[in-house]
Amino acid sequence: QQQVKQSPQSLIVQKGGISIINCAYENTAFDYFPWYQQFPGKGPALLIAIRPDVSEKKEGRFTISFNKSAKQFSLHIMDSQPGDSATYFCAASTGGNQFYFGTGTSLTVIP
């Protein structure tokens, strides 16, 4: 059973546009929600993370929006650049030991 559901599977955005990736979960015990960025041939790298006591976190062009009641969270990439083209994973964790990953979104930003 997929603990974290991620959509869309792939996304194509024009340079300068906004990329939005969504994730949903069921387990209300999750208390940490990170997003990872993975380039081909590399390991996932932590991009930004949020805890359920805040509704939004922004770091540069990357923003997480968190809706606790809907059990959903999303990643927004503002002013998307070709260098942002990568696979993005959401994840959820309880206490930082067990991490459950979404199925990934392949983002392509076209010039």
Added chain:
Amino acid sequence: DTAVSQTPKYLVTQMGNDKSIKCEQNLGHDTMYWYKQDSKKFLKIMFSYNNKELIINETVPNRFSPKSPDKAHLNLHINSLELGDSAVYFCASRLGQGRNEQFFGPGTRLTVL
């Protein structure tokens, strides 16, 4: 200054062989993990160690045996390799102590022929 390193980066072997992948972190982290990423890029946790003690052991065939000789190292030994074991294996570490940020290694691409 590599944070989490894995060796080898590529591993090509025949079915039935036994192989090992090594992982080292120089971050002083307490917790280390092994993940498997399949051909569809799905990431699934296999094992987690905290201060050399096994704390997570997902439903993984017992042909896979992790070993943590010390807090900075977590190795993965695989016996009797099967075609379905072909994947990219990632090691990761986390400080623990309330800090949840995970740092991943560069991965080991295992191909079983």
